[in-house]
Amino acid sequence: MTQTDKLITQLPTELGGLDAGPLVRTDHEIEPWEKRCHALADVLDFHKIINTEEKRRGIEALGSDLIGKLTYYERWAVTFANILFQKGILTPEELAIKMEEVQARHSAAKLCDR
Amino acid sequence: MELHGHDHASEPQAHDEAPGYYEVMETALRELLVEKKLIDPAEIRRQIEVLDSRNPALGAKIVARAWVDPGFRSRLLADGRKACEEFGITFYDDTGLIVLENTAEVHNLIVCTLCSCYPRPVLGLPPDWYKQKPYRARAVKEPRALLAEFGTHIQDSVEIRVSDSTAMLRYLVLPLRPAGTENFSEEQLASLVTRDAMIGVVTAELPETKEIMQ
Amino acid sequence: MKEAIRDRQHSSEDIVKAFGEEPMFDIGDEVIVSVRYPIGHFRVPNYVRGKRGIVEAVIKPTAINNEEEGYGRNAGKRRHYYRVAIAMTELWPQYVPPGDGLRIEIFETWLERR
Numbered sequence: 001m002t003q004t005d006k007l008i009t010q011l012p013t014e015l016g017g018l019d020a021g022p023l024v025r026t027d028h029e030i031e032p033w034e035k036r037c038h039a040l041a042d043v044l045d046f047h048k049i050i051n052t053e054e055k056r057r058g059i060e061a062l063g064s065d066l067i068g069k070l071t072y073y074e075r076w077a078v079t080f081a082n083i084l085f086q087k088g089i090l091t092p093e094e095l096a097i098k099m100e101e102v103q104a105r106h107s108a109a110k111l112c113d114r
Numbered sequence: 115m116e117l118h119g120h121d122h123a124s125e126p127q128a129h130d131e132a133p134g135y136y137e138v139m140e141t142a143l144r145e146l147l148v149e150k151k152l153i154d155p156a157e158i159r160r161q162i163e164v165l166d167s168r169n170p171a172l173g174a175k176i177v178a179r180a181w182v183d184p185g186f187r188s189r190l191l192a193d194g195r196k197a198c199e200e201f202g203i204t205f206y207d208d209t210g211l212i213v214l215e216n217t218a219e220v221h222n223l224i225v226c227t228l229c230s231c232y233p234r235p236v237l238g239l240p241p242d243w244y245k246q247k248p249y250r251a252r253a254v255k256e257p258r259a260l261l262a263e264f265g266t267h268i269q270d271s272v273e274i275r276v277s278d279s280t281a282m283l284r285y286l287v288l289p290l291r292p293a294g295t296e297n298f299s300e301e302q303l304a305s306l307v308t309r310d311a312m313i314g315v316v317t318a319e320l321p322e323t324k325e326i327m328q
Numbered sequence: 329m330k331e332a333i334r335d336r337q338h339s340s341e342d343i344v345k346a347f348g349e350e351p352m353f354d355i356g357d358e359v360i361v362s363v364r365y366p367i368g369h370f371r372v373p374n375y376v377r378g379k380r381g382i383v384e385a386v387i388k389p390t391a392i393n394n395e396e397e398g399y400g401r402n403a404g405k406r407r408h409y410y411r412v413a414i415a416m417t418e419l420w421p422q423y424v425p426p427g428d429g430l431r432i433e434i435f436e437t438w439l440e441r442r
Contacts (some may be wrong), residue, residue, distance in 0.1 A: 005365075008367045009365040009366070009367055009374070010374055011228070011369075011370070013228060013229060014227065014228055014373055014374065015227050015228075015247055015250040015251040016227030016228070016250070016251065016254045016255070016278065016373045016374075016375045017227075017251065017254060017255045017373075017374075017375040017419070017420070018247070018251040019251070020247045020248045020251035020252050021248055022248060022263060023243060023248045023249060023252075023260065023263045023264070024243060024246070024248065025241075025243050026241075026242045026243055026246070027241040027242045027243065028242060030239060031137075033133070033134075033136070033137035033140050033141070035162055035165060035166075036140060036141075036144065036158065036162065037140045038165060038239070039158045039161035039162045039164075039165060040140065040143070040144055040153075040158060042161045042164075042165075042206070042207065043153050043157045043158055043161055044153070045207065046157075046206075047152065047153065048402045049147075049152055049153070051397060051400070051402060052207070053394050053397040053398040054397070054398055054399070054400055056228070056229050056369075056398060057368075057369040057398035057399065059229070060369060070136075071136075072230075072242075072245060073136070073140075074136040077136045077139045077140045077143065078136075078139070080143055081139065081143060084143070084147075087400075089147075089150070089152070090143075090146055094146060095139070095142055095143065095146065098142035098145060098146050099138050099139060099142040101142075102133075102138050102141045102142050102145070103133075103138050106132065106133055106138075110132075210387075212411075227373055227375075228371065228373060254375065254419070254430060255375075255419070255420055255423075257428065258428075270424075270425040270427075271425075271427075273427040273428055273429060274428045274429075275428070275429050275430075275431060276416075276428075276429070276430050276431070277430075277431040277432070278373070278430060278431070278432045279433070280371045280372070280373070280394075280432055280433050280434070281371065281387075281391070281394055281409050281433040281435070282391060282394070282409075282433075283387065283409075283411070283433055
């Protein structure tokens with residue numbers, strides 16, 4: 001196989017048997033938004049809006065660069081957006097507008113706290 | 115960021131910290147889906163409660179019961195999910211469970227080399243290291259060296275059996291019961307069973323033995 | 329009298345099973361993981377392709393091919409998954425000690441009789 005064949009016949013998330021360094025016994029307390037993200041994944045699967053296997057495939061499709069740079073739940077959030085766009089459930093514009101609204105809500109709340 | 119609803123208890127407000135980019139994205143996605151009536155906020159709140167209620171103590175109870183009750187042990191090994199359901203542990207994600215019995219001849223280890231499959235309904239969420247490259251790459255190729263990094267040394271005469279989850283079955287390791295626990299109550303036995311022992315990276319030990327090993 | 333004759337005319341040989349209902353493999357069967365290199369999404373890791381194993385369990389009930397499920401197919405042809413035992417020495421020629429093994433679930437369409 002040529003070098004480039006290997007890039008697409010091996011999934012970026014597929015790690016079995018690869019060379020790897022020593023175990024790093026990390027763990028972190030899951031943040032509230034991450035837990036909500038996990039709950040969202042479960043609910044999307046119950047409804048078959050995005051089933052769990054679609055989520056896995058969507059994460060693989062992010063590519064090794066993004067997979068390496070985004071954290072576990074960050075990958076999930078971006079994957080949900082991508083798949084919902086592909087299915088015509090949301091548009092990028094809708095999501096962008098809503099994200100601005102959410103961001104502004106927080107900024108307004110911060111102002112009120114002063 | 116709070117969920118729109120009446121239950122604020124599970125959502126501590128963090129006015130001091132700006133939500134990160136991805137938190138904003140998660141919130142926006144959820145709110146849009148609710149607006150389009152594709153999901154209900156109550157379902158999200160409920161699922162958070164479900165996740166919060168699943169933790170290694172559930173698995174430890176199952177293991178302790180299997181140690182003291184041979185009938186339960188048989189049922190657990192025959193159908194892991196059905197036996198867990200006897201304890202009210204439901205499998206909300208349609209996965210099945212195979213319980214892998216450690217014996218004098220076999221030591222089991224679980225991994226997901228493709229992603230992060232883990233018996234969440236009975237153990238809760240997996241630790242970060244389980245989801246990262248060193249563990250997932252090496253568990254199927256050099257399990258003994260990997261176990262050594264956990265301080266676990268299995269004799270060469272004992273078979274190490276690595277289960278790689280790829281489909282809808284999940285695994286739970288049933289560790290060997292430590293010697294000297296004949297008079298322990300079920301509760302005491304359960305306290306000896308750690309999450310890591312049910313993944314198979316360590317064995318279940320009495321506290322004093324653990325200290326010697328470290 | 330007529331009913332008894334009617335009953336005798338029906339036997340279990342008349343029962344026809346739907347596609348996929350009958351498992352292709354049984355416990356103890358010697359199998360080999362197919363060699364092919366899909367792109368996109370797959371659930372049989374590269375490290376087991378072409379490796380020889382023995383069927384340890386027939387997973388029931390039948391299920392959808394998760395490689396198709398990853399593209400949103402929530403219903404379709406159902407077949408069996410099998411828990412296959414593969415020796416570590418089969419996966420990694422230099423592996424010691426020789427008794428260690430792998431267990432992995434593989435969809436029916438990825439297995440061939442040896």
